[in-house]
Amino acid sequence: MYKCAAILAAGEGKRMKSETPKVLHKVCGKEMVNHVIDIMRKAGMEDVNVIVGKGAEKVKEGTKTRNVSYSLQEVQLGTGHAVMSAKSFLNGKNGTVAIFTGDAPLIKEETVKKFLSFHEEGSFKATILTSVIEEPAHYGRVxxxxxxxVEKIVEAKDCNPEEAKVKEINAGMYCFDIEALLNSLDKLKNNNAQGEYYLTDVIGILKSEGFKVGAMITDFEETIGVNSRIELAETERILRNRTNRKHMENGVTIIDPNSTYIGSDVEIGRDTIIYPGNVLEGKTVIMENCMLYPNSRIADSIIEANVDIQSSVIVESHVGEGTTVGPFAYIRPESIIGKHARIGDFVEIKKSTIGDNTKVSHLTYIGDAEVGSGCNFGCGTVVVNYDGKKKHKTVIGDNVFIGCNTNLVSPVEVKDNAYTAAGSTITSEVPNGALAVARARQVNIEGWVEKKGLKK
Structure with missing residues (x-):
C-alpha cells in the first residue's frame, strides 16, 4: 500500500526565544525536523511533505538535502488548518498518510513501522498514537x-471534569486513510476555546460517520515534543543516552557516556575505546580498534582502523589506518592523511594530502600541499601557501626530509629523496636527492656587545 508522510513544521516556537525556527534547533547535532524526516524515510515513506509557516524559507534551507516537498500554512490556525494547507500534496493519492510533528525527534523507526502496520491491519480510517501518563496536564485526552x-479526542482546555481524569493522551501523531482525511477536513469547524481547526476533531467526524478509529499505545518518551530550551536539553539527554547505549551494545567502549557526545548519524566500529569529553558529529565514521583519548572533536570525517587520536580537531577529512593524531592537532576540511602517519602536537593540516608513513611531529603548518610517503617534517616547518591574493600549491615527493624551521614558499616542489637544511626558506624547486640550503652564512662580530654598551 502507498504510504506518505506530512510533517507539521509551521509553528513559531515562541517559548524557544530564538530567531531560529523551533524545528531547526538541533538534538544530537541534527535538526529536529530532519530527525523526523529521516525516520519517516527509514520506515518506508515514499513521499514526505513538510508543512511550513513561520520562518518557512529557513526551514526549507535547513531541510533542502532531504528531498522533500513543502506546503505553506500562511496563518497558523491549528493543526487541522495545517493539514488543510497540504491538500495539494494529498489530492489524488490513495493509501496512508502518516502525520507527525517536526518538534518530536525521539520517535523510533521501529515504532513508526509498527504504527503503520497496526493501522493497515486494523483497516482503520484513522489511527492515533497514544501514551498513558500519571499527570496528563495540558495534553489532549483519548x-x-x-x-x-476510540470515540474522540478532547483538547485539555475543552475537557469536562470526567474527561480531565483520563490518563491516556494524544501524542499528536496519526495515520489516516488519505481519502477519508480529505473528506473530513472539509467538515472541520473552529468552535472551540482556541478558535482553531483541530486535527483531533477529524476523529469525531469519522466516528460519527461509522468508520473505525484505532489507537496504539507507545512509550511516552518517544512522543515528547520540544517547546522550550529546557525541553530541548532533556530531549538531547534522552537521545544522547539512547545513541551511546546503541554503540556500547554493538561493541564500543564508552568510558563515561554522560560526558561523551555522539551524533545520531555517527558510525563506530567494535573495540573502539572512547574517553570522556569527545564530540563526534555529522556523518563521521570511526572504524574498529580506534583509541579516542579525552577531548577531541571529529566532524564529518572518516577515521580508519587502529587510529589513536588525542585532544585534537578533525573536520571533513580522512585519516588512514594506524595513524596517530595529536595532542592538539587541527586537521581542517579536505585533508587526507595516509596510513601509519604521525600528525603530532600543535600541527595544522589544511586541504592537503599526507602520504603513508609520513611524520609531521610538532609545531608545523601544512596548507594546500601534496606530500608523499615516508617524509619527515622538522619542528617549526611552515608551508607558505598564501601570497596575499591567492593560495598556491606545494608538492613534496617521497622520502623527503624537511629540516627544522623551513619555510616552503608556494608554489614550489621538493622532489623525491631531497633534504632541506634547518632554517631554510625554499622558493624554487629542490631536485631529486639534493640538499637545499637557503640561509645567510653565519658571521661572528667579535666584541660587538661591549662596543654597544650592552655587557652586563
Whole structure:
C-alpha cells in the first residue's frame, strides 16, 4: 500500500526565544525536523511533505538535502488548518498518510513501522498514537467507549471534569486513510476555546460517520515534543543516552557516556575505546580498534582502523589506518592523511594530502600541499601557501626530509629523496636527492656587545 508522510513544521516556537525556527534547533547535532524526516524515510515513506509557516524559507534551507516537498500554512490556525494547507500534496493519492510533528525527534523507526502496520491491519480510517501518563496536564485526552474503542479526542482546555481524569493522551501523531482525511477536513469547524481547526476533531467526524478509529499505545518518551530550551536539553539527554547505549551494545567502549557526545548519524566500529569529553558529529565514521583519548572533536570525517587520536580537531577529512593524531592537532576540511602517519602536537593540516608513513611531529603548518610517503617534517616547518591574493600549491615527493624551521614558499616542489637544511626558506624547486640550503652564512662580530654598551 502507498504510504506518505506530512510533517507539521509551521509553528513559531515562541517559548524557544530564538530567531531560529523551533524545528531547526538541533538534538544530537541534527535538526529536529530532519530527525523526523529521516525516520519517516527509514520506515518506508515514499513521499514526505513538510508543512511550513513561520520562518518557512529557513526551514526549507535547513531541510533542502532531504528531498522533500513543502506546503505553506500562511496563518497558523491549528493543526487541522495545517493539514488543510497540504491538500495539494494529498489530492489524488490513495493509501496512508502518516502525520507527525517536526518538534518530536525521539520517535523510533521501529515504532513508526509498527504504527503503520497496526493501522493497515486494523483497516482503520484513522489511527492515533497514544501514551498513558500519571499527570496528563495540558495534553489532549483519548476518550474510549465501554468496549475500549476510540470515540474522540478532547483538547485539555475543552475537557469536562470526567474527561480531565483520563490518563491516556494524544501524542499528536496519526495515520489516516488519505481519502477519508480529505473528506473530513472539509467538515472541520473552529468552535472551540482556541478558535482553531483541530486535527483531533477529524476523529469525531469519522466516528460519527461509522468508520473505525484505532489507537496504539507507545512509550511516552518517544512522543515528547520540544517547546522550550529546557525541553530541548532533556530531549538531547534522552537521545544522547539512547545513541551511546546503541554503540556500547554493538561493541564500543564508552568510558563515561554522560560526558561523551555522539551524533545520531555517527558510525563506530567494535573495540573502539572512547574517553570522556569527545564530540563526534555529522556523518563521521570511526572504524574498529580506534583509541579516542579525552577531548577531541571529529566532524564529518572518516577515521580508519587502529587510529589513536588525542585532544585534537578533525573536520571533513580522512585519516588512514594506524595513524596517530595529536595532542592538539587541527586537521581542517579536505585533508587526507595516509596510513601509519604521525600528525603530532600543535600541527595544522589544511586541504592537503599526507602520504603513508609520513611524520609531521610538532609545531608545523601544512596548507594546500601534496606530500608523499615516508617524509619527515622538522619542528617549526611552515608551508607558505598564501601570497596575499591567492593560495598556491606545494608538492613534496617521497622520502623527503624537511629540516627544522623551513619555510616552503608556494608554489614550489621538493622532489623525491631531497633534504632541506634547518632554517631554510625554499622558493624554487629542490631536485631529486639534493640538499637545499637557503640561509645567510653565519658571521661572528667579535666584541660587538661591549662596543654597544650592552655587557652586563
Amino acid at each position: 476518550i474510549r467507549n465501554t468496549q475500549g474503542e
